[in-house]
Amino acid sequence: MVATDLQIMLQALFTITAFTILIKENPLSRIGEHIVIGGTAAHVFVTGVYKFIGKIDTYTSEWYLYFPIIAIGVLLYTIVSKEYRWYSRYPTAIMLGIGTGLTVRTIPRAQIVDQIALTLTPFTGDLLVDFSSIIILIGVIAGMFYFLFDVRITDNIYGRNLIKLGAVFVGTAWGVGWASNILGRGSVLLDRIVFILYEWLQLG
C-alpha cells in the first residue's frame, strides 16, 4: 500500500529524481535538483527576513539602529550585478571579520593551551591508556615535523625518518577522516532507502 499523503509523495518523488542521477545526468534529476535548491533558498530567505523583522519588533525604541545593518545586508545582493558586484565585498568582509574575531579570541585557550595540556597527559598506570598517550605524543611531534619544512633536519637519518613517520600519522588521520565521511554519506543514503520502503511503500 503506497502512502497517499501529499508530503510523503512529494518527498518520494524528489528522492527518486535524485536517485536517477546514479544512471546518468538527466532532465528529471536536474528538475528535482533545481526545485529543491530553489525551495531551500526561498525558505532561508523568508525565515531570515522574519527573524530580522522579529528583532526589529523587539527593539522598537532603537529601530533606527538597524538602518546601517539593513544597508550593509542589501549590499550583498549587488553580487548579481556585474557593474556593482564589488560592493558585496564590504558585507562579506564584515562577516568574515566577525567570524575571525570570534574565532581568534578563543583559539589560544581552547585549541592550543588545552590541547597541549591534554596531549601531555601523566601516566595513569593503565597500560593501554598510557600506551595510547605515548602514541598520541609521538604522532603529534612527528606530524608537526612533517609540516615544518623550514627546519633543516633532513640532513640526518633520524630527521628523515621522523618526517616519514609524520607522513604516516598525517596520512592515516586523513584516511580515517575520508572513510568516516563516506560512512556518513552512506547513512544519508540508508535514510532515503528506509523512507522509500517504510514511509512511502509502507513495507515496514
Add this chain to the structure above:
Amino acid sequence: MGWLEKWEGGLYQPVVMVIVLVLCAIPYIMPLGLPIPIGEDARTMYRDIEALPEGSIVLLHGPTGPSSYGDVGYGFEAFFAHLMRSNMRVVIFSPSSVAAPMYTYALNRIKDVMQDKVYGEDYAYYGFIINAETEWSIIANDFKGWQNNDYYGTPITEVPLLNEINDINDFDAIVATFFGTINAEGCVRQVGSVYTNGNIYILAGGAVYPYAKAYSPEPFKSVLFSLRGSAEYEYLLRRPRRAIVSMDSQSIMLTLFAVLGITGNILGYTLKQRKIKGGLN
C-alpha cells in the same frame, strides 16, 4: 570493446549502483539481526544522563538540516526521547534555518514520550542561529540578549524554561549533534573553555567524528559516531527505531564498498598492465 574497457568507461556504473541499492534495501524487509556492540562513549553518556536529577536543564543542539538527517537525526530523536523520558527540562536550538522544520519532524517522531510534556516548562525551542562560531558564541555569552522571543515568537519572559537561563552554566549538561566540522569546532572554541557546570556529549556525523574525537574527553566527554552511535543509544534506551534497523544495511553497504574498492583497484591495475604490454592494441 572488451568488458574491461567498458568498465573503465563507466558503462557498468548504473548496474553497480542498482546492486548496492537493492542489497542495502533487503535487510529492511528481511533483517539479518547482526549483533551491535555498544561502545563506552554511548554507555557513559547514557549513565550520566540517567544520573542527572529530575528537572535538570539540558541544552540540546540540533537537529541538523534535512540533508544530514540520516547521519545524525535519529540520534537527535533518541537523545530527545531519553531526556524527556528522564523528566529533564530541555532547551533546543538548531544550527540553521533549514534545520528548524526538522525539529518539528523530530518532535512528531517522539510523540510517545511527549504526551504529558508541556511546552515552555518541560521543553522549549530557542530557534536557530546561523554560522557555527556565532551560534555558540551567542549561546555561551548572550543567550537572552540575542533574541527576546522563542522560535514561535513568544517572548522569552513568557516561556518559563527559557526565562530561567541567564548563562551557559545554567545548563546541567549539553548534548549536541554535529554534521559539520565547523559546528563542533565552534562549540569547542566558544563553549568548551567557559562551560564548567556539567559535561558536553556529542553525536558526530561521519565527516566530523575523527576531528571531534580529538576533543575527547575534554571538552567532549562522549563522542558518538553517526548512525552507529544512534543505534547504540537506541539499544541502551530499549527504544528500537530506524538507527537500529539500519545497522544490517550499513554492514552490507560497508562490505560492498570494501569489495568494490578492492575489485576496482585490481581491475585498474590489470588494465594498466595490459596497456603497458600493448595488449589493447
